[in-house]
Amino acid sequence: MADVIVDLLAPEDLREVVELYNQIFRPARDEEHFARRYLGRYNVVQMVARIQERPVGFLLAFELKPRTMFLWFLGVLASHRRQGVASQLLDALHSWARQNDYDAIRFECFNQHRSMLHLALEAEYDIVGLRYDPDHGDNLILLQKNLMP
Numbered sequence: 023m024a025d026v027i028v029d030l031l032a033p034e035d036l037r038e039v040v041e042l043y044n045q046i047f048r049p050a051r052d053e054e055h056f057a058r059r060y061l062g063r064y065n066v067v068q069m070v071a072r073i074q075e076r077p078v079g080f081l082l083a084f085e086l087k088p089r090t091m092f093l094w095f096l097g098v099l100a101s102h103r104r105q106g107v108a109s110q111l112l113d114a115l116h117s118w119a120r121q122n123d124y125d126a127i128r129f130e131c132f133n134q135h136r137s138m139l140h141l142a143l144e145a146e147y148d149i150v151g152l153r154y155d156p157d158h159g160d161n162l163i164l165l166q167k168n169l170m171p
């Protein structure tokens with residue numbers, strides 16, 4: 023497992039997050055896109071994973087409803103996958119959520135994001151539902167991890 027340091031960034035601290043996002047996801051987005059999405063959101067969490075100070079992965083989350091956080095994005099540079107970077111980002115989010123009185127983390131994932139599904143099951147997320155996403159014309163799998171013992 024890679025020796026990773028996870029930093030918690032302020033919501034307005036978007037430069038590194040956007041750089042990582044655009045190396046991992048398409049279409050490219052600018053800082054304005056994320057700032058707009060965060061408007062009115064409570065407890066925006068931005069975490070960046072570093073190996074020897076180089077940013078190699080990130081996650082974005084915010085409150086879905088009281089006691090439940092929503093994991094919006096999780097990504098790791100292709101060159102640094104299968105080294106435990108995403109697992110360590112998730113561990114950091116789970117710790118942060120427990121410390122801030124959340125009971126659960128939820129996220130949504132398309133079938134084709136197989137690596138994310140594998141990771142989620144490995145991290146003890148449960149499949150809790152399915153919803154049709156009219157924006158993409160495809161089903162999203164709903165996953166949730168309960169943080170309480």
Ligand SMILES: CC(C)(COP(=O)(O)OP(=O)(O)OC[C@H]1O[C@@H](n2cnc3c(N)ncnc32)[C@H](O)[C@@H]1OP(=O)(O)O)[C@@H](O)C(=O)NCCC(=O)NCCS
Nearest residue numbers: 096097098103104105106107108109135137138140141144
């Ligand atoms: C999903 C993603 C974040 C995983 O990141 P990662 O740092 O490679 O994940 P980890 O190394 O922490 O993986 C932990 C475990 O998850 C499972 N896993 C992760 N990727 C897997 C894959 N491609 N195939 C099978 N199992 C996988 C394995 O059990 C793995 O443990 P192991 O390597 O000891 O077998 C990364 O593949 C990614 O960025 N993908 C593109 C973006 C994406 O699809 N994001 C999800 C939509 S928001």
